[in-house]
Amino acid sequence: MSSLYIKEATGVDELTTAGSQDHPFKTPAYALFASQQKSDTTEPKLFVFKTEDNEYQEISASALKKARKGCDGLKKKAVKQKEQELKKQQKEAENAAKQLSALNITIKEDESLPAAIKTRIYDSYSKVGQRVKVSGWIHRLRSNKKVIFIVLRDGSGFIQCVLSGDLALAQQTLDLTLESTVTLYGTIVKLPEGKTAPGGVELNVDYYEVVGLAPGGEDSFTNKIAEGSDPSLLLDQRHLALRGDALSAVMKVRAALLKSVRRVYDEEHLTEVTPPCMVQTQVEGGSTLFKMNYYGEEAYLTQSSQLYLETCLASLGDVYTIQESFRAEKSHTRRHLSEYTHIEAELAFLTFDDLLQHIETLIVKSVQYVLEDPIAGPLVKQLNPNFKAPKAPFMRLEYKDAITWLKEHDIKNEEGEEFKFGDDIAEAAERKMTDTIGVPIFLTRFPVEIKSFYMKRCSDDPRVTESVDVLMPNVGEITGGSMRIDDMNELMAGFKREGIDTDAYYWFIDQRKYGTCPHGGYGIGTERILAWLCDRFTVRDCSLYPRFSGRCKP
Numbered sequence: 103m104s105s106l107y108i109k110e111a112t113g114v115d116e117l118t119t120a121g122s123q124d125h126p127f128k129t130p131a132y133a134l135f136a137s138q139q140k141s142d143t144t145e146p147k148l149f150v151f152k153t154e155d156n157e158y159q160e161i162s163a164s165a166l167k168k169a170r171k172g173c174d175g176l177k178k179k180a181v182k183q184k185e186q187e188l189k190k191q192q193k194e195a196e197n198a199a200k201q202l203s204a205l206n207i208t209i210k211e212d213e214s215l216p217a218a219i220k221t222r223i224y225d226s227y228s229k230v231g232q233r234v235k236v237s238g239w240i241h242r243l244r245s246n247k248k249v250i251f252i253v254l255r256d257g258s259g260f261i262q263c264v265l266s267g268d269l270a271l272a273q274q275t276l277d278l279t280l281e282s283t284v285t286l287y288g289t290i291v292k293l294p295e296g297k298t299a300p301g302g303v304e305l306n307v308d309y310y311e312v313v314g315l316a317p318g319g320e321d322s323f324t325n326k327i328a329e330g331s332d333p334s335l336l337l338d339q340r341h342l343a344l345r346g347d348a349l350s351a352v353m354k355v356r357a358a359l360l361k362s363v364r365r366v367y368d369e370e371h372l373t374e375v376t377p378p379c380m381v382q383t384q385v386e387g388g389s390t391l392f393k394m395n396y397y398g399e400e401a402y403l404t405q406s407s408q409l410y411l412e413t414c415l416a417s418l419g420d421v422y423t424i425q426e427s428f429r430a431e432k433s434h435t436r437r438h439l440s441e442y443t444h445i446e447a448e449l450a451f452l453t454f455d456d457l458l459q460h461i462e463t464l465i466v467k468s469v470q471y472v473l474e475d476p477i478a479g480p481l482v483k484q485l486n487p488n489f490k491a492p493k494a495p496f497m498r499l500e501y502k503d504a505i506t507w508l509k510e511h512d513i514k515n516e517e518g519e520e521f522k523f524g525d526d527i528a529e530a531a532e533r534k535m536t537d538t539i540g541v542p543i544f545l546t547r548f549p550v551e552i553k554s555f556y557m558k559r560c561s562d563d564p565r566v567t568e569s570v571d572v573l574m575p576n577v578g579e580i581t582g583g584s585m586r587i588d589d590m591n592e593l594m595a596g597f598k599r600e601g602i603d604t605d606a607y608y609w610f611i612d613q614r615k616y617g618t619c620p621h622g623g624y625g626i627g628t629e630r631i632l633a634w635l636c637d638r639f640t641v642r643d644c645s646l647y648p649r650f651s652g653r654c655k656p
Contacts, residue, residue: 104144106133107158109151123158126151130161131172135180138173207272211287211309218287224258224477227301229290236261236305237285237313239345243278250275254286254305255345259477262299263288265307274312281323281345283313340647341656351481352636352644358478359632360424362471363445366464372420372447377410379426382606385409386554390429392440403428406625408556409610411448412586415621416613422447427625432651435529436640437578437630441649448623454568454585457622458544461572461581462494464626465542469635486637492574496542501527501566504545507535526552529578536573543573555596558585558622568622577634583624590614 106121113119113128117136127133130148137146148166149158161169218235226234238256245251250265263286265275278284288307293299316323327342336343343349367374382399384391385406392403407423414421427444449460469491473479482489499507508521508531515521516528527535536543547566550559557567572581587593593614597604604611632644642648647656 104137104146105149106137106146107149107151108133108161109158111151111153121146129172130165130169131176134169134173135176138177139180207268209269209272209274209309215308222258223254223256223261223301226261226290226305227259227303230292230303231290233287233289233308234305235285235287238283240278240280240282240284240316241345243280245270250278252278252284252286252307253300254284257350260300262304263307264304265310269307269310277315278312279316279318279322281316283316284310285313286310337642337648337653338656344646348485349643351485352632352638353646355472355478355481355485355636356628356632356644358472358475359468359635360443360445360628362468362475363424363464365471366467367422367447369467370420370460370463372422372449373414373418375411375414375418375421375423376425377404377407377423379404379428383409383610384602386429390431392428392430405429406444407446408448408623408625409607411446411623412613412621413609415448415450415619416617420447420449424628434651436642437529437633439629439641439645439648439650442641442645443628445626445628446623448586448621450619450621452620452622454622457568457583457585457624458496458498458546458570461570461583461624462496462544465572465581465631466492466494472635482635486635489635489637492542496544496572497539498544498546500547501545501549502547504535511535511538524549524551532573533578536578537575540575542575545571545573553584555600555602556584556586556593558587559592570624572626574631574634576637577630580630580634581624581626583622585620585622588614588618588620590618 107123107126108128108130109126110128113126115128115132115136117139119125119127119136121127121133121136127136130150133148134145148161148169150161150165151158216233218233219229220235221229223236223238226236236254236256238254240252241255241260242253243250248266248270250270252263252265254261254263269275286305286307287309288305290303291306293302293304323342326339327336327346344353364374380394380396380401381404382396382401384402385404385408390405394401394403404427406427407425411421411423422445424443424445426441428441429438430440431438447464449457452460473482473491502523504527505521505523505525508527511534513521513531513534515525515531521527521531532545546569547560547563548557548569548571549566550557550564553567553569557569560566560568567584569584570582571579572583574580587596590611593611594604597607627641629641629644632638633641636644638644642650
């Protein structure tokens with residue numbers, strides 16, 4: 103019978119340990135296990151080092167019993183480990199065989215199949231039973247045993263694509279990554295009952311080509327645009343973030359909104375014009391002008407096209423424009439941009455009530471047309487499930503009555519004091535009032551002092567102007583407008599009041615000199631109305647590449 107020695111402090115539990123006094127085991131259980139692994143038929147005698155006596159002593163009966171139990175556990179663990187290693191080796195062998203097999207698979211088009219019809223994804227939904235050819239980007243990618251599922255995106259829509267057989271096993275397919283560009287050939291089939299996918303169809307792929315393979319690993323798309331990333335990082339990667347479901351959906355709704363606005367203007371017989379963006383006059387105050395050197399002259403990026411639109415009334419009648427405006431406000435609120443898409447219109451021979459009715463028609467009909475759009479309508483429902491289309495007439499609320507409402511609801515001005523007539527109602531108070539009332543509001547008749555020099559005074563109260571802000575729940579002001587001063591003397595007084603040199607405005611003043619007429623107009627911030635329509639927290643989500651203080655890239 104052999105003897106094995108155990109010393110907890112310095113022993114080592116390894117099969118190569120000798121088990122001598124100079125090279126002892128660490129535990130009795132492992133000493134027994136090592137002995138059995140060496141095919142020893144008789145159980146060895148175990149000697150355990152006792153620190154208090156500074157010598158090895160034969161193990162006690164109770165300790166030996168515990169060691170035998172521990173040895174059994176180690177044997178079971180060793181058996182399990184061997185099984186796992188064997189499985190791992192088998193799996194590695196299978197994977198190597200699969201890889202070798204995959205490398206040997208060549209993807210070829212079956213020339214006996216009908217010629218594929220080139221189509222966009224949105225149009226493919228109606229081509230059930232036909233063989234089609236669609237190109238796009240891999241939006242989602244997953245495997246299920248011997249089947250690969252791809253959700254393909256081409257900008258017009260999404261389609262689920264199924265690759266099976268050799269197509270699913272080929273190395274080329276195994277190397278596919280998110281955002282790779284591919285052209286897929288196959289037959290459009292209806293989905294089985296109870297299954298869902300975009301368009302209610304899927305593409306059974308019989309052949310495909312890789313157009314551009316996107317990187318995997320560290321440079322993979324999901325590492326570039328990780329969920330929950332810092333907003334500033336996502337803005338740096340805006341060119342990639344735009345591929346996401348929500349942002350791309352907002353951009354499609356945006357396109358539908360602008361198309362709908364133009365449709366309403368066409369129905370209302372307004373003519374589209376394109377005024378200059380480089381100007382030498384201000385519209386909304388000098389503090390928000392972007393200055394530029396224009397061939398040695400001082401010029402600005404336009405704050406509004408209003409003044410130029412007014413000059414078109416006598417020749418073109420009612421007019422509108424949709425183009426960029428610029429405001430140099432160092433504001434970081436969720437509803438401000440330095441560059442935004444401005445929908446502006448000017449109309450002649452109308453009253454203030456006519457103007458309000460026109461704005462109401464534009465907003466109600468434009469939203470209606472967006473919701474009726476086969477692409478944008480479902481996207482609005484997806485982005486903003488609780489959205490309710492506005493109905494005419496909108497609530498009318500005069501500025502003086504709004505001041506009373508704010509007082510009654512104990513809402514203070516920016517100085518923390520009670521609101522009084524003449525105060526500008528800042529964003530926070532305006533939003534609180536609008537959200538509490540909960541319906542679209544025409545806020546009208548603002549004091550002369552807090553409005554622009556060109557706004558017409560009310561005939562029944564010269565303290566206030568024929569002006570309006572359109573306020574929407576959850577977003578605040580989306581439209582500002584007014585009747586314009588049509589009397590030249592009154593206009594000149596407005597210039598004087600604001601301390602504006604009139605020399606640069608000679609062409610604007612001439613509109614009151616050569617055939618003046620009652621007229622009014624307004625401007626709508628496209629991004630603000632989109633934030634309301636699509637339930638976005640900030641207008642930055644509603645601009646393709648948002649520009650605001652500190653942000654001018656990419």
